[in-house]
Structures are given as C-alpha cells and as structure tokens.
Amino acid sequence: MEEARFDWQWPRDGLFMDCFIHEIMNYRYHWHQDQYELNVLLHGSQEFCVDRSNVLLQEDDVILIPPGSGHASFAQQANTRAMVLHFSASAFRPFVKKSTRYLFPDCVSTAQTRNSPQFRQVRFLITQIFEAAYRQSPYSQLRAKANLELLLATLCESFHPQAVQISQEDSFHQETLSRIIQYIENHYSEKITLEDIAAFSQYNRTYVSTLFKSTVGVNFYEYLTRLRFQQALYELASTKKTLTDIALDNGFSDLKSFNKIFREAIGRSPSEYRAQLSPDRVILEKEARRYVLQDDPLIQRKLKEYDSIQ
DSSP: OOBSEEEEEEGGGTEEEEEEEEEOOSOOOBOOTTEEEEEEEEESEEEEEETTEEEEEETTOEEEEOTTOOEEEEESSTTOEEEEEEEEGGGGGGGSOTTEEEEOTTOBOOTTTTTSHHHHHHHHHHHHHHHHHHHOOTTHHHHHHHHHHHHHHHHHHHSOOEEEEOOOOOHHHHHHHHHHHHHHHHHTTSOOOHHHHHHHHTSOHHHHHHHHHHHHSSOHHHHHHHHHHHHHHHHHHHOOOOHHHHHHHTTOSSHHHHHHHHHHHHSSOHHHHHHHOOGGGOOOSTTOOEEOBTTOHHHHHHHHHHTOOO
16 A cells, blocks of 8 residues: 655646645654645644744644744654655745745644634645545545635635734845755764855855745854754764764764754753664654554554545
C-alpha cells in the first residue's frame, strides 16, 4: 500500500499544495520561507515549538505555522501521528495588498477550543483534501483545490488574520540574497559576522542587514543561529559526539551559549533532550520522515471521524 502523501501544483495561479500523514519522531527544526503549514494531531501527544514558544498538542489539536517561522515538534509518546498540509503563501494573494502577508495567531487549538465549530471545520476540510487524493479520479485535483479555497475562507473568516508587511525585492536583489544565503550555509560552522557577509557581497554592512531582514524575515544573526541549531539538533540524535564537540563543530562559541539557545528554543537542555530520545523513535536521515500508509486503521478511523462536522 502506498504512503499517505500527495502534492498538487497550479502554475497559472502560482499555487502549490502538498499533504501527508507521518509519525512524529525526534525534533526536526526547519522553516518554510513561502508556505504555510497546517498541522492536525491525529493521535498521541506532540510538543510543538514555534519561534521559541512551546505548545503541547493533544489529539485533534490544530496549529497553523506562518511562512518563515522556525518550528520543530517532538513526540511525547510512541505512535504519535499528525496530518500536515503545506500550501503556498500566494494562496492569499487575491485578498491582501501588495507586499502584505496574513498571520493567524489565533489558529492554534487548546483543550477548551479544539472541538469548537471553527476547528472542526478546519479538520473537515483538510480531510476532504486527503480524500480527494485517495479517490484518484479525473476530478481529484479539482476537488482538492475547491476544498483548499474553502479552507482559506474558513481561516480568514474564523481566525482574525493579521496583515503584516513583507518585502518585494527585484530580481537583482533576490540574486544577491541567494548568493549571501548560500555563503552562510557553506560557512555557518565558522566564525562569520555581518562584516564578513558585507565583504563577500561587496555591499556595505547596513545595506546587507536591511536586505536580509526585509527579505528573509529575520536578521542575519537569527538566520545563522537557526542553521547552527538545525545541524546541532540533528547531530544530537544521530551521533555520539559530546555536547561540547557538537556545539563547537556547529559554530557556537562554547557549550554555555549552546545550552542557552537550546533551552530557549526547546525548553530543555541538550543533555535532557538527548536523554529523552528513544532509539526506535529517532530518524537518522536529516530530511527524512516516517510516512504512514494510506490504509492504516488508525488513520482511516480519524479521517472518518473528521469527515462529519456535525
């Protein structure tokens, strides 16, 4: 049986969407520059960290992650599974002003709100998208897009979107930024500064700082810390290196600063996190996920439950 993951693209609309169901394992810290992530917890207990804020999700909880927000999740028990939908930020383009993006800070459920009509509607619509994919009919893509549009309307009508300004740089600036980001990704483990980036790009420090913040959404040092933290988190789970070696090998000045950043992001120390890791719930490949099969009984039961909003 095939894995529960699908994707669609509508190039004329500048729109894409992918969805999947996976088992939550060890932390995978990442961010999506131009897409939203909608997470529905199907079973278990999931610790979700978003921009250094921690949320504990229980079965049926929903959270929407905006573009550019660093996030990671960790299963607090075995067999924790989530349904995830990614869709492009351009989906809201017809409804927002140029250089503006919607944030949805209210779209995270709690024990008091998870069974409210708006969250039940969100679960219903994401289920409809999955079921459109399951059918694999000539009209599956049409049905999936229609339900995505209904989902967008629900988010806008029920979760009080906040419009924020974003930068729209020209192609020349985008090319400059791409070269800068590639340089950072190649040298994040070294001691690099904003002055180094300015020298590399042959622009002054102020221009580089402004371009980076306005286009990426975070400043240079926050982005550098994200890259370092991402790799360090992976090495904690996949290697037996000492904490000091992991810190130094990934550009942190010392173990103390690594501990501080780790605790701010995850709410615990690196050693405490490592002690929590269970060998059977660790994915060693950096970008891998453990997808759930389409005919999994638990998944079929939850989708059937969400299929009705009454």
